[in-house]
Amino acid sequence: MVKVLGPRLMENRKPFELKRILIIFNLFQVIFNGWLFYEFAVSGWLTKDWSYKCQPMDYTDNPRALRMAAACWWFYISKYIDFLDTIFFVLRKKDNQITKLHVIHHSLVPLSSWFGTTFSPGGHGTFCCFLNTFVHVVMYSYYFLAALGPKVQKYLWWKKYITTMQMIQFIAFMVHSLQLFVSNCDYPRISISVVMVNAIIFLLLFSEFYKDTYNKKPRITNSESFTKNGLTNYRTIRINKHKNG
DSSP: OTTTHHHHHHTTSOOOOOHHHHHHHHHHHHHHHHHHHHHHIIIIITSTTOOSSOOOOOOSOOHHHHHHHHHHHHHHHHHHHTHHHHHHHHHTTOGGGSOHHHHHHHHHHHHHHHHHHHHOOSGGGGHHHHHHHHHHHHHHHHHHHHHTOHHHHTTOOOHHHHHHHHHHHHHHHHHHHHGGGSSOOSSOHHHHHHHHHHHHHHHHHHHHHHHHHHSOOOOOOHHHHHHHHHHHHHHHHHHHHHHHO
8 A cells, every 4th residue: 555556556647745634643642642651660670579581471351551551552543543644645645755674663663562561461561562653742743743844843953863762672672572582481472472572573673774764875966976076187187287387
């Protein structure tokens, strides 16, 4: 849809102006992810009796366990809401922003979120949800401000640091998950393995994106090279003529 059919449907159409929609959508995402972060915090991760080393699954009808399971379900639903990011790219004819990273990320996360919500909606593995919702609050805050227009965009110098924050979260996922492979913890290892695999894939993809986007040296075209060399040669000739004269 987003790589082939969508761009073809938009090929002979003008890009949609979606400024107001983008402002509303990004503000909604900030509020929604902020609420999810709060739910994961008060259901476990910022409470005294939860362990960052080993947090077992709770399959009982305990109110806090049910609240955590509900937060996991809403987190899963949020990954389908995130699809709108890509749809907006298509409608605005921003096909260059539908990168390999973007497509793979938005494809894999709903699948892994479904797996976690279905089989282990709580415990150790929800740390990634807790951390990811915070990162999304920061990210969608940036998108919200950027959607306000050029007057605000000129103050947004911190875009690349959002990518850095995303890479740090994947490293945190891996470190947090690896603990269960060296200790006995009553949490499904298959679920934590899904978190690990996703974290490794996304860390590699985001690292590649960061390198290509922020560390790429500006390329000099043949015409620029010719102009520079020609100007240098011209100056050299002028200097030599002046000296000889």
